[in-house]
Amino acid sequence: MVYIPRMTTLAPGVAAEFRAILGDDRVLDGSTERIIYARDGSIADGSCGVALLCETTAEVSACMGVAHRRGLPVVPRGSGTGLCGGAVPLDDAVVLSVARMRRVLEIDPAVPCAWVEPGVLNLDLTAAVTHLGLHYAPDPSSQAACSIGGNVATNAGGPHCLASGVTVQHVLGVEIVLPDGEVLAIGGPAPDPPGYDLRGFIVGGEGTLGVVTKACVRLTPNPPAVKTMLFDFASTRAAGTCVVDVIARGVVPAAMELMDSRMIEACEGFTGAGLPLDAAAVLLVEVDGTPADVEAQTGIAVDVARASGTRDVRIAADEAERALLWKARKSAFGAVARVAPNYYLHDCVVPRTRLVEILDAIAAIAARHDLLVMNVFHAGDGNLHPLIAFDRRDAAQVERVMAAGRDIVEACIAVGGVLTGEHGIGLEKRDYMGLSFGELDLDAQARARRAFDPAGRMNPRKVLPVTSRCGEAILDENSLPPGTWV
């Protein structure tokens, strides 16, 4: 299957209007440029009318004004590392990139917090405050590449969100440009801003409400002590039991990640971190706090691991070893390419007490569809990432992948899970929304969205199902929006 972008370029004069604001170099409307901006980190492909590289709030506002007058759809884009197609433009939409808005504007070590532009990369923000003994807590696996703007849009999570909470717990305020170009400031460093608290609505808005042009983010003091452990298990079941029992003993580790044997093999191939290649599963557990606290937590975690039947306990001896173990974990998605050229995954969340049974169910689904599935996920909060490895050039295999994806989502919902833990709904899970919400719920969400975007121009046809055919797979060919392929 090959996708040819539709050649319905924007109306004459539109690019010229954008060029009057941004200059020639920052308005990209060549055919190859449009092909490149039609994708993000997901497997969906859309069609981009023009890509804009804005540098200031004023430029964003002026460009949004043009789109408003012309009635053009707009898709905001950060680093484009998202996995659910949130930054994939449909119908020749305008892609508004904030990748050049990457200044850390102000650091207040007293709160502590920082005002940053949306293009600042997650890990660059931490690097900018390291000298103050601070860091930005949410740490998606793509943290070296993903932007704060994208993190805010998807309400991103990460391994360390088990104890510290996801993005919404770390955003104190935002500046947002509304679809008509109006600039709005919401919240700020004050603990309880007056009026309705809209921050929780904007965070996770997935680009459907406006373009966030500044964020005030909470910074977190670096823990005085940290310890990272690797437990090696002969069965996934034993690893799953260990996760439940550690937390049941009152220890909430900073992070608790599970990798299964196929994932271990792929990650080890890239990093050479010394992961045990004969293990059925490993748990990467990190505890932090005061030195005494860390000792106590480590003792309990190791006790529980032994009781659950761990074959080996490895404790990182120094910062270098700790960094290597985390590199192995955070390279997981890319490392899958060593097995097959593409991957597909859902980041459903299930109650952690149901982990063992859902892992068995996922294995059975993969076997039924004759597919290879690899697991690496935030076990502590039950946030799954079953990666199905495949080759998109094989159309029959792609069909089986989509069917298996749907079965996995349904299995998760059936044990009391939710659709997504951190990646967002985007395009990929849009038509699954009906599995979690009734008509009334969806209608209420659509109205809240319209309060910000009455004309429905912001990231159109994302997040909420377009038709009443809820529950139908987005990647089923019949319900594919025109201009999309997988």
Next chain:
Amino acid sequence: MDASTTSGGARWLPGAPAPAEDDIVKCVACGLCLPHCPTFRLTGRETAAPRGRVAAMRAVQEGRAGVDGAFAAMMDECLACRACETACPSGVPYGRMIEAARAQVEVTRPVRVRGLRGLALGQVMSRTWAMRAMAVGLGVTQALRIDRLLPERMTAGAPRVSLPRLARRMPVRLGSGPVAAVLRGCVMDVAFRPVQEATMRAVAACGHTAVMPDGGCCGALAAHYGHPQAARRMARARIAEFEALGAEAVVVNSAGCSAHMKQWGHLLADDPAWAGRAHAMAARVRDVLELDVPSEATTTRPVAVHDACHHVNGQGIRAETRRMVAASGARPVEIPDDGRCCGAAGMYSVLQPEMSAELRLSKARAIAASGADTVACANPGCAAQIAAGLREIGADVDVRHPVELLRPRERT
């Protein structure tokens, strides 16, 4: 599905190698390369990022785009520093993909431009006498300061040529023991004579007879700039020469060359008469940094360490650079910029002067901020670029190859 969906064949041009489909599909578009790409860092533009360039290659492969001006501009803008390759968890072999993409682009250039580039990369560089003649010309213009009449953008990255050094005779055989060939090279031969001599001494100190044959260029630049035919010709000539010497090892003191020569097996894989010989010779190639040279301490001062991209990314040489600096007694100091490319990148400083100048200045400022009065740099392009940058910001920092810092002694 849309009616516009059709299947189309790849639109690569005949007459030049093309990026392999199996390499292209390895990219899962995760974006982890973005922060490591110097041109993406400067522009924030996806078309200046490895992921975007691979997407452009994919578009040609799938028949959705051609090898046109836009494609050429994107490939030309790449430094080919291969930092993305090191960062890539999927193992996308970007280095050989960009080389092939550039060979494609070269086919589209006007005959005159292509001919001129072919002449410079394939004919001039491969002839030692021609390089020397050029160097004398450059040295004279620099001595008479005529070069200052040319636009800054053309001269900033050019190495300084010393005429007296060029006239002096070089030792071409030194030491005793099994023979190790030392690559004479092209630019190194005319502009970095002290490094050549220091390399000979280092090889001899390691218990080898260091022999420098007459032949020049290894073909790296020709390969990087879309002239694989010329690169293969030069590789064959060098291999035959090293074989005739009975060389047990081939020692190279320029990062771009050692990285390229280690890939000779891949370059000549389709040439049945040479594939085996190329593979065997590539296995004998050592960058001089990889030698553990016994040395007296010559200094105790701090020396900033610049990593050439083709050391770190092509060959995984990083600790070795620091080891050699430390062997001289100096204290290796890190340059506070995450090892970003200096913008020299072969002919990049001439072909993409704006981007190159930004990278040059930021590298020079970072070196100055390190507080060291010497920077160790093991690649001729980087050395010339960094020296120019330091002159531009008025920083008094000496640029030296790590091997120059050594005072080799006999191994006991």
